[in-house]
Amino acid sequence: DGGITQSPKYLFRKEGQNVTLSCEQNLNHDAMYWYRQDPGQGLRLIYYSQIVNDFQKGDIAEGYSVSREKKESFPLTVTSAQKNPTAFYLCASSTPGYGYTFGSGTRLTVV
Amino acid sequence: AQTVTQSQPEMSVQEAETVTLSCTYDTSENNYYLFWYKQPPSRQMILVIRQEAYKQQNATENRFSVNFQKAAKSFSLKISDSQLGDTAMYFCAFTINSGGGADGLTFGKGTHLIIQP
Numbered sequence: 001d002g003g004i005t006q007s008p009k010y011l012f013r014k015e016g017q018n019v020t021l022s023c024e025q026n027l028n029h030d031a032m033y034w035y036r037q038d039p040g041q042g043l044r045l046i047y048y049s050q051i052v053n054d055f056q057k058g059d060i061a062e063g064y065s066v067s068r069e070k071k072e073s074f075p076l077t078v079t080s081a082q083k084n085p086t087a088f089y090l091c092a093s094s095t096p097g098y099g100y101t102f103g104s105g106t107r108l109t110v111v
Numbered sequence: 112a113q114t115v116t117q118s119q120p121e122m123s124v125q126e127a128e129t130v131t132l133s134c135t136y137d138t139s140e141n142n143y144y145l146f147w148y149k150q151p152p153s154r155q156m157i158l159v160i161r162q163e164a165y166k167q168q169n170a171t172e173n174r175f176s177v178n179f180q181k182a183a184k185s186f187s188l189k190i191s192d193s194q195l196g197d198t199a200m201y202f203c204a205f206t207i208n209s210g211g212g213a214d215g216l217t218f219g220k221g222t223h224l225i226i227q228p
Binding site: 031 | 220
């Protein structure tokens with residue numbers, strides 16, 4: 001079945017560490033997105049990519065980085081510059097006329 | 112920039128009742144798309160209903176329907192015959208693209224809906 005796979009489901013980060021969240025899709029969608037969800041804040045856009053080797057900052061990109069080397073993959077790195085990384089992270093993909101599909105999310109906790 | 116406002120942080124109704132969730136948005140665009148997403152405790156985002164702004168007819172999906180008032184920039188969700196499984200966070204979302212858009216979806220802060228037995 002086609003869909004989006006996010007891994008891991010739970011991730012723990014020590015202070016000063018970089019961690020990478022995986023997002024893979026087999027839907028052949030061109031566009032991919034990363035959202036951050038905090039209690040009471042809804043979902044906020046971190047980065048998005050419309051095509052391979054191209055991506056743009058969203059509303060809260062500081063402290064995050066991404067790459068888009070393959071159409072299927074859009075990993076998100078949470079760097080040590082992100083001072084408050086504890087949150088739920090959702091990956092999504094879309095294609096014109098079809099709409100948006102979401103992964104099941106990664107819960108990141110700083111320990 | 113577009114904004115989406117959900118003014119009800121939490122709502123609670125009895126099973127089988129009808130409930131309406133409010134959503135307003137702000138945009139200068141004429142063509143756009145509006146969505147309601149459900150997020151149950153599993154945190155999976157599930158599309159409930161979608162409305163194209165150029166369509167005057169309100170979208171319906173089984174027990175779910177919307178009241179789309181374009182001039183008022185209002186997009187409320189009505190759930191009829193509510194069920195325990197409807198308990199979830201509900202997010203209103205906006206985009207100027209049907210998909211593959213440059214800036215993805217803009218979300219409201221959500222309404223936590225609780226269906227009481």
